[in-house]
Amino acid sequence: MPLPKINTPTYELVLPSNGKKIKYRPFLVREEKILIMALETENPKQITDAVIQILSACILTRGVKIDTLATFDIEYLFLNIRAKSVGETIKLNILCPDDEKTNVEMDIDIDSIKVKKDKNHKNTIKLDDNLSLKLKYPSMSQFIESNFETGEETIREMTAEELAAEEEYIREDALQRQAENEEIAAHNATLQSSRDKFADMGLTAEEIDAIVPADKELRVGPDEITEPVA
Numbered sequence: 001m002p003l004p005k006i007n008t009p010t011y012e013l014v015l016p017s018n019g020k021k022i023k024y025r026p027f028l029v030r031e032e033k034i035l036i037m038a039l040e041t042e043n044p045k046q047i048t049d050a051v052i053q054i055l056s057a058c059i060l061t062r063g064v065k066i067d068t069l070a071t072f073d074i075e076y077l078f079l080n081i082r083a084k085s086v087g088e089t090i091k092l093n094i095l096c097p098d099d100e101k102t103n104v105e106m107d108i109d110i111d112s113i114k115v116k117k118d119k120n121h122k123n124t125i126k127l128d129d130n131l132s133l134k135l136k137y138p139s140m141s142q143f144i145e146s147n148f149e150t151g152e153e154t155i156r157e158m159t160a161e162e163l164a165a166e167e168e169y170i171r172e173d174a175l176q177r178q179a180e181n182e183e184i185a186a187h188n189a190t191l192q193s194s195r196d197k198f199a200d201m202g203l204t205a206e207e208i209d210a211i212v213p214a215d216k217e218l219r220v221g222p223d224e225i226t227e228p229v230a
Contacts, residue, residue, distance in 0.1 A: 016076055017073050026058070035054060048140075
């Protein structure tokens with residue numbers, strides 16, 4: 001008789017860097033042991049590798065390349081996975097900056113931690129009237145490369161792998177975005193049909209707006225959020 005299969009709960013979040021939805025699960029006991037063992041070594045490279053290994057196991061959405069995610073995406077993902085695995089509260093001892101001697105115990109709610117973006121933030125910098133520079137957030141592979149890897153040959157191989165992974169990630173994201181936008185377009189068409197029927201009944205635009213909800217916005221890809229060059 002086979003052993004019963006234990007189903008783990010799944011959760012969803014939105015990546016701060018690109019707005020893509022990610023499904024994930026809490027980490028298991030064996031995965032927590034991997035992290036604990038890495039922490040005991042106090043080796044930054046091993047700790048980073050352990051975090052990447054755990055994230056790769058816990059992320060359920062297909063096509064997500066951990067190495068190409070922005071570093072703040074990694075931190076945000078790991079905090080949320082930790083919250084669902086261990087608990088939403090972290091107890092910390094904070095050193096008082098006034099006397100640098102007193103330790104104050106604080107409880108931090110992980111669910112309240114958000115990545116803040118300035119509303120005017122753009123990834124395109126206008127150099128002049130004819131040229132613009134499009135920037136990319138530093139990825140985890142670039143972070144490891146800059147802090148733990150040495151040698152020109154290693155850097156060249158990492159860059160080639162990163163480019164291939166990024167192309168695959170962009171392709172998967174475009175397919176998912178297309179499917180989501182098709183659903184949104186069908187939903188908006190249904191709303192518009194309802195508006196037309198109410199208009200035929202003689203209702204005013206204000207009355208219709210009070211009854212029929214607003215259209216959902218289509219999901220915009222990173223390559224579509226650009227500043228036009230004069």
